[in-house]
Every structure is written in structure tokens, then in C-alpha cells.
């Protein structure tokens with residue numbers, strides 16, 4: 001299933017005046033989902049385990065569960081689907097903040113234009129190179145570049161920073177996939193950025209509730225709810241078919257936001273034949289100059305449950321959990337569906353190469369472990385930390401659902417690539433102790449491979465140990 005986009009049927013102009021998210025429709029689904037039995041919840045989860053897509057009412061029923069029995073079923077189901085879809089891999093990346101100038105006023109964000117307590121900065125090319133070198137020195141291969149929304153951060157500028165990042169090679173270090181989290185562009189702008197070779201373009205709707213949206217978006221281009229809602233449509237029209245959606249949890253009702261994320265996914269699938277590559281679900285964190293009293297915090301319990309429900313509702317999409325959350329929550333939520341995490345995170349502008357300087361962050365992070373500490377912990381828990389970028393490098397974009405729908409894809413492609421990229425990390429950046437632990441995991445997962453891929457992967461691990469790199473399937 002690649003693009004089924006039909007320009008005769010799909011017209012961007014038709015969507016401009018009428019948002020495809022209808023608040024009343026979502027509220028109606030949530031209302032209808034209030035009635036369900038334990039047997040029904042079990043049947044809904046089984047449906048997803050058996051690779052059938054859930055309806056919005058099915059998801060609403062999961063969201064409305066209250067009893068421990070029902071919640072336990074959700075956790076078990078999410079864990080099964082996660083294992084079945086992703087195996088033991090966890091993909092690792094780092095965010096790199098390029099500039100914090102912003103012309104908008106989002107009431108939750110430390111970068112908002114009226115916040116005078118932070119120091120504004122945009123990395124120069126030289127500083128950007130220093131940042132990437134510092135990240136490569138620790139072993140990173142995948143980055144997400146982050147920008148405020150400002151006239152200086154236009155499509156040309158973003159494309160230039162992407163090319164600069166790809167150009168930095170230090171030792172065996174290189175960045176193989178650059179993702180973006182920036183203000184949305186028009187179709188032409190996205191085309192310029194795509195030409196620089198980006199992976200995913202992320203834009204979060206923050207809240208899908210049209211009535212609440214203006215309460216938090218007080219000034220600037222981001223006040224336009226529907227322009228933002230159509231960000232991914234325009235990206236698809238520009239040929240970017242790896243896109244990331246998300247909601248900022250703590251603005252509206254969490255159940256509403258989860259159902260709207262599923263609705264957004266359905267919209268992208270029906271218009272373009274490709275759903276989101278990733279879904280993000282940040283919770284609001286403290287930020288300088290931001291009054292926390294205006295938000296509706298989502299409890300840890302609800303947060304863990306919402307991740308599990310997203311996993312069951314949309315099994316093929318990557319779920320991203322960032323260092324906004326602390327180590328304990330991250331370890332818990334990984335079990336129920338998260339497939340990508342950041343590690344060794346520093347969101348200070350210039351913070352990787354100059355950790356001593358602080359410009360004050362966009363918000364506070366709660367997991368400041370180094371990349372090697374995160375890797376050690378994942379290995380202790382039998383995960384395979386993966387730096388894999390093979391699908392992107394081999395042009396398998398917009399096809400991430402293969403992991404879910406193509407039999408043997410994980411066994412023959414994803415797990416071997418995770419094993420190979422972990423081996424590269426161990427050779428180039430692992431301490432003696434990490435190497436011992438890491439190669440135990442490599443050996444164990446090699447032994448679980450079957451058929452011709454087992455010997456091929458084993459042979460490539462040997463080649464990595466002898467100095468070859470980027471031998472991906």
C-alpha cells in the first residue's frame with residue numbers, strides 16, 4: 001500500500017474552510033463508548049491483536065474503561081501487540097535545538113515571544129557543526145532538529161541546517177537520518193526541505209479541540225487551527241510521506257485528544273494511503289515564565305493507559321516518548337508500546353558542545369541520563385537499542401506499516417538491523433562493560449534468527465567487528 005492519493009478526488013482547497021476534526025462527532029463517539037462489558041473490551045483487544053483495525057467507537061470504549069480487570073486487559077494487549085510488531089527493539093535519537101526565536105505566543109511554551117526570561121539564540125553553522133560532533137562522539141546516528149517559529153527559520157534555512165548536519169563526519173560518526181520539528185510550511189516550503197533529505201517532519205496539533213485551541217495560542221501564525229491541522233496534508237502533497245503527528249497532553253481532555261489522534265490517522269490513511277510515521281504525546285512540563293495553573297495535568301496512571309490504548313488503536317505507527325518524562329515512567333511505558341526514545345538529551349541551544357552555558361530551556365526535562373546510561377539500562381532489560389536508519393536509506397518511506405503487515409519483516413529486516421547498529425555502537429562507543437553486556441544481547445538475538453538471514457546477519461556482525469560500517473538490510 002503506497003500512495004493511493006488521487007488528485008481528482010482530494011483537493012486541499014476543499015478542506016481549508018472545514019476542519020476534518022469535528023468536535024461534536026468525537027464527543028458523540030466518546031459518549032457512545034461509555035457502555036461496554038468486559039467481554040466486549042476483550043473482543044476489541046483481540047481484534048487488534050488479530051491485525052484488524054479498530055473503529056473510533058472501539059477506541060472510545062477502551063478510553064472509557066475504569067475497572068482494574070479492563071485496564072489489565074489493555075496493558076496485556078498492548079504488550080502483546082508491541083512484541084508482535086516491534087520485537088525487542090527500541091530506536092534511539094537525540095533532539096538538537098537549532099534556534100529559540102519565536103514570533104508566536106503559545107501559553108505553555110518557554111520560547112513564546114513575550115518571555116523575556118530566556119536568552120534567544122540561533123546556532124551559527126560553526127556552532128551547529130560543534131553540536132553534531134558532540135552528538136556523534138557519544139554514538140548518535142538519528143537526530144530531530146527543533147526550531148521556534150520565526151521568519152528567520154524559513155524553508156531555505158531549515159534545508160541548509162539539514163545539509164550541514166549530514167555533512168558532519170567525525171571518526172566513524174555520522175548522522176544518517178535527520179527529522180524535523182518545526183513550524184508547518186506551505187507545499188513549496190516542504191518541497192525545499194524534503195530536497196535536503198529529511199526523514200520525518202513532525203507537527204503537533206497540541207489540542208484538537210477547536211474551542212480550547214485559541215485559549216492557548218494567543219498570537220502569531222499558530223493561532224490558525226485549521227492551517228496547523230492541514231500541515232501533514234501539505235507535507236504529503238509535497239512528497240514527504242513520513243510525517244509525525246502529536247498532541248500536547250494537559251491542554252484538553254486526554255480521552256478527546258487520543259480519539260482525535262486516531263481520527264487524524266484515519267484522515268491521512270483515507271486521503272493518502274499512508275498514516276503517520278510517528279505519534280508523539282508529550283505532557284506539559286514546567287517552563288520559565290509559564291503559569292502552570294492553566295493546565296489540566298494528566299496523571300501518571302492515565303498517561304500509561306493512554307499510551308497502551310494508542311498502541312492497540314494504531315499498531316503500526318512508531319510511538320515516541322521523550323525525556324520530558326522521568327526514568328521510572330519511561331521504563332514502564334516502553335513495555336506498553338513506545339518504540340522510540342531520546343537519550344543523552346540536552347535541549348539548551350548549544351548544550352551538547354557547551355553544557356556549561358545555559359540559555360534556559362523551552363521546558364524542563366526529567367531524564368538527563370547520558371546515552372551510555374540509557375543504553376546500559378535497556379541492555380539490562382533485554383532490549384536491543386537500535387540506531388537503525390535502513391528504511392530511510394533504502395527508500396522504504398511511507399511504508400512503515402510493513403513491520404505490521406508484511407510477514408517476517410521484523411525478523412528479516414528490523415531485528416537484524418538493530419543487531420548491526422548496536423554492534424557498531426558497541427565497537428565505536430561502548431565501554432568494556434557495555435560491550436560485554438551488549439554482545440550477550442547480540443548473540444542471544446542472533447541465535448533467535450531463523451533461515452538464511454541468521455547466517456547473513458552473523459557474518460555482517462563479524463564484518464562490523466572488523467571495521468566495516470552501515471551494512472544494513
Ligand code: SAM
Pocket residue numbers: 108109110146147148149181182183184203204206247248282283284285286287290324362363364
Ligand atoms: N515551534 C514549533 C511548533 O510549535 O510546532 C516547533 C516545535 S516546539 C519547539 C516542540 C513541541 O514542544 C511543541 O509542539 C509542543 O508540543 C511542545 N512543548 C511546548 N511547550 C512545552 C512544555 N511546556 N512542556 C512540554 N512540551 C512542550
Ligand code: SF4
Pocket residue numbers: 102103104105106109110111112113147148149222
Ligand atoms: Fe513558538 Fe513552538 Fe513554542 Fe509555540 S510551541 S511558542 S510556536 S516554539
